[in-house]
Amino acid sequence: MGHHSCCNKQKVKRGLWSPEEDEKLINYISSYGHGCWSSVPRLAGLQRCGKSCRLRWINYLRPDLKRGSFSPQEAALIIELHRILGNRWAQIAKHLPGRTDNEVKNFWNSSIKKKLVSHGVPDLATFPDIPNPNASPEAFFSLNGNPNLIPSPQDHQLYLPSPTSMLQSGFDLANYNLEFVHFQPPPAPPLPDPSSYDPTWPWGCHPHLNQEDYVLGNEVGPIYIETKPINPNFSLPSFNSPSMAPMMPKLSETISGNDRILPSSSFPHEVVDPVARLPSLPSGSHPHAPHVPISHFDYIEAIISSLPS
DNA sequence: AATATTGCCAACCGCCTGTCG
DNA sequence: TCGACAGGCGGTTGGCAATAT
Known part of the structure; x- marks a missing residue:
């Protein structure tokens, strides 16, 4: 055998x-x-x-191998991709030119995993399910209370959605065509009015996109995913509807080596510090608020850079 | 200085999947 | 349709070097 x-x-x-x-x-x-x-x-x-x-x-x-230690950007990308893809090392490695699945796997097991665990960060790929976006705050992944993770001077909470719950929610993937668009990134848009945030929708939404365009993460973040319906008879949910949530991990599942995930270095404009862009919310606002338009990637980068070596 | 422990990572193992006859 | 085979993948192991005791 x-x-x-x-x-x-x-x-x-x-x-x-x-x-x-x-x-x-x-x-x-x-x-x-x-x-x-x-x-x-x-x-x-x-x-x-x-x-x-x-x-x-x-x-x-192989002559095209990069070798050497992983850069913080690579580490951040690995963590982000691992959150999306889980232990699919070969898929993750396809997004890291010059790196092998074995290398990524070893790096994860010997370095990243221990660091995240030691800092109280749960395994994002296996985080417990959230029944629905209106679940209790405890059901969300809260980073609050760990000053090492969010270098925010403000008393903000950041809740991130569980990927696995959405994986099980039966979104009809056949109606979508996932595209990773190598786009001319829009100029960093002005912050939307905080009151316009959908309290049940913790992912950032580009305020200028129409109903057929969706952004997962931060519109100025390093990972930009756009989806378009390919079935004209399929009715998209409204832009801010929580019912959109189930689609995200399904789409993420389709990431392959042919898709493009752009590292932040490929952006021609400065990536705005997501923390600096946090809006100030009035006290007593929604207990989940603010649901900041911060990408997981930026947040992970902040984690990595704050970790002791 | 000697020994034990720890961490890293190259390599292997076992399984799955696709292809072909 | 089935079995043999090769490629590919994720999990695991074992050797070595660095570090701690």
């Missing part, structure tokens, strides 16, 4: 690769490509199984 036929036909070496083995593999693949991996070790003169050769090439020898 687990051993491919190529591994059973002959005695194969295991364990760390020697420089000589690496050289053989590089020379062979550089000249002929890998073709069928099961035949690579024989043709390259290696006492390894094809699977081991494939892994060695993909994770270590």
Whole structure:
């Protein structure tokens, strides 16, 4: 079990690769490509199984690998993608050029996970469900009370929605075509009137978008997801309706290597500090308020930058 | 200085899926 | 339709280096 036929036909070496083995593999693949991996070790003169050769090439020898430590931006993107995708390391790695799934996985398990846990941040991908957007504040992911997480001078709470509850809510994905738009980002819009915030809708909404356009996260944030209905007979819910909530994780599920998630560095304009953009709300406002238009990404970046190394 | 512990990460294991005959 | 096979994935392990005792 687990051993491919190529591994059973002959005695194969295991364990760390020697420089000589690496050289053989590089020379062979550089000249002929890998073709069928099961035949690579024989043709390259290696006492390894094809699977081991494939892994060695993909994770270590490929010329387009970045190597080196992860940048804070990469870490932030990994955390954001992990929140959306869970432990789908291969999918996450596709959004990090030069990084492998193994590398991302190791980085998560050895670094990020421990940091987040030690700072009291729950595993965002497995956070308990929220029955509906009107659930009690306790049902939301509250960061309040942890000064390390939100460097806000104001007494603001930030509630983030649970992804998993929405995954189970049966949104009809077939009616949507998910597009990750490489867009000319709009200039940072003026803050909407806080009173216009939908208290049940913790995600930011671009005030200038029409009914067919939706933004998940902050309109000036690094992850910009636009969806358009492809079924003309399908009636979209109203823009601020909480019933929109179920669609988000379903859409997120469709993220693939062909989709584009833009790092903040690709934005031609300055990314506005989401915290600095927090509106001042009158005291005694909605207990969930303010539902700030802050992207998870920005928030995670703030976390990462505030963590001790 | 010696030993124990911890953390990192390359590599392996087992399983799943797609393809092909 | 079925079985064999290869590719691919996530979970786990084991070796090594760094750090602590």
